[in-house]
Amino acid sequence: MAEPIDFYFDFASPYGYLGSLQIDAVAERHGREVMWRPIMLGAMFKAVGTAPLGQYPIKGDYSARDIAREARRLGVPLAHPPGFPHGTLAAARGFYWLMKSDPAKAKELANAFYAVYFGEGRDVSGAEDTADIAAAIGIDRDEYLAAIQDPAIKDQLKAETNTALERGVFGSPFFFVDGEPFWGSDHLMQVERWLETGGW
Amino acid sequence: MAEPIDFYFDFASPYGYLGSLQIDAVAERHGREVMWRPIMLGAMFKAVGTAPLGQYPIKGDYSARDIAREARRLGVPLAHPPGFPHGTLAAARGFYWLMKSDPAKAKELANAFYAVYFGEGRDVSGAEDTADIAAAIGIDRDEYLAAIQDPAIKDQLKAETNTALERGVFGSPFFFVDGEPFWGSDHLMQVERWLETGGW
Numbered sequence: 142m143a144e145p146i147d148f149y150f151d152f153a154s155p156y157g158y159l160g161s162l163q164i165d166a167v168a169e170r171h172g173r174e175v176m177w178r179p180i181m182l183g184a185m186f187k188a189v190g191t192a193p194l195g196q197y198p199i200k201g202d203y204s205a206r207d208i209a210r211e212a213r214r215l216g217v218p219l220a221h222p223p224g225f226p227h228g229t230l231a232a233a234r235g236f237y238w239l240m241k242s243d244p245a246k247a248k249e250l251a252n253a254f255y256a257v258y259f260g261e262g263r264d265v266s267g268a269e270d271t272a273d274i275a276a277a278i279g280i281d282r283d284e285y286l287a288a289i290q291d292p293a294i295k296d297q298l299k300a301e302t303n304t305a306l307e308r309g310v311f312g313s314p315f316f317f318v319d320g321e322p323f324w325g326s327d328h329l330m331q332v333e334r335w336l337e338t339g340g341w
Numbered sequence: 342m343a344e345p346i347d348f349y350f351d352f353a354s355p356y357g358y359l360g361s362l363q364i365d366a367v368a369e370r371h372g373r374e375v376m377w378r379p380i381m382l383g384a385m386f387k388a389v390g391t392a393p394l395g396q397y398p399i400k401g402d403y404s405a406r407d408i409a410r411e412a413r414r415l416g417v418p419l420a421h422p423p424g425f426p427h428g429t430l431a432a433a434r435g436f437y438w439l440m441k442s443d444p445a446k447a448k449e450l451a452n453a454f455y456a457v458y459f460g461e462g463r464d465v466s467g468a469e470d471t472a473d474i475a476a477a478i479g480i481d482r483d484e485y486l487a488a489i490q491d492p493a494i495k496d497q498l499k500a501e502t503n504t505a506l507e508r509g510v511f512g513s514p515f516f517f518v519d520g521e522p523f524w525g526s527d528h529l530m531q532v533e534r535w536l537e538t539g540g541w
Binding site for chain 2: 185188189190191197198199200202203206207210211213214306309311312322324325327328330331334341
């Protein structure tokens with residue numbers, strides 16, 4: 142079996158949301174699995190000297206337009222969460238906790254976070270918000286809330302973010318196909334072609 | 342006849358080079374003309390608070406890799422000019438001067454600048470460098486060198502850059518299809534689809 146595709150994203154990233162709705166289907170067409178890896182993109186902004194898109198005049202406005210346009214093209218819901226961007230520590234920690242026992246359920250949780258955040262435009266920054274979403278898909282609320290305070294889980298998210306930075310991840314979504322890096326949901330065509338051809 | 346596509350680019354932009362090699366064919370498939378509009382991207386960097394890609398750690402390295410990979414995918418030559426990026430005032434002025442009398446020749450000159458700069462990796466920053474390239478495609482060298490010092494031509498480049506900024510251009514290449522903005526050579530698929538469908 143070929144190596145899984147690494148899919149790095151921040152739950153606060155709308156382009157990450159668009160990527161999340163496409164990458165599994167792309168991988169499946171080529172017999173690949175996808176390893177979802179939420180990260181805290183703030184570390185990348187600091188290392189690279191960039192900022193969240195919305196903070197740039199002109200470029201921020203274009204990006205909002207492009208994100209809405211891409212959502213329409215893909216036929217997926219898009220809503221702008223109030224007070225965007227939010228911190229998404231709790232969501233990312235919850236994901237890694239669940240990964241240890243049930244990877245399929247962890248991906249379901251990630252999809253649920255994104256569906257609420259960018260599909261419905263509701264705040265998912267607080268631990269309680271994320272616990273509500275987890276509970277709605279059958280995860281034990283108390284166990285979830287305890288887990289996201291677990292130092293081992295906190296450390297795992299830090300380690301994933303550091304590893305991503307070392308691998309050259311600087312934005313969301315970011316994909317690796319057999320070690321080859323691709324940035325952006327608008328590079329999925331290249332990802333697909335790389336999977337088809339093995340590179341060029 | 343439908344409106345021409347506006348194609349904004351900086352001669353110092355490698356993604357602009359990649360865009361320049363594709364946009365006319367995309368437009369032609371849909372019965373459109375392309376209005377090439379070189380600009381000085383420095384004004385955009387200042388307005389938006391960004392910098393040339395190569396100046397960002399990590400992101401700059403990825404971009405260099407992506408540009409080389411895209412050139413291979415498209416089967417076009419790519420060489421890295423020494424001391425990149427250069428100022429490209431002279432090239433942009435020469436283009437606008439020639440546009441007044443011979444738009445087809447102006448596009449040929451733009452292609453020649455890009456071919457030397459990113460196809461062969463030679464410096465095209467100086468007025469004399471650009472005059473050599475102009476002369477090689479049959480343009481009078483002295484007339485060219487005088488024209489790029491003409492205040493009216495200098496003003497035209499400034500005006501084009503200002504208009505671009507007002508229209509929301511912040512990067513290169515940047516396209517407008519019937520007023521709809523698309524940034525990046527990796528958005529040509531969306532440009533093509535917009536031309537096909539009239540928007541979505």
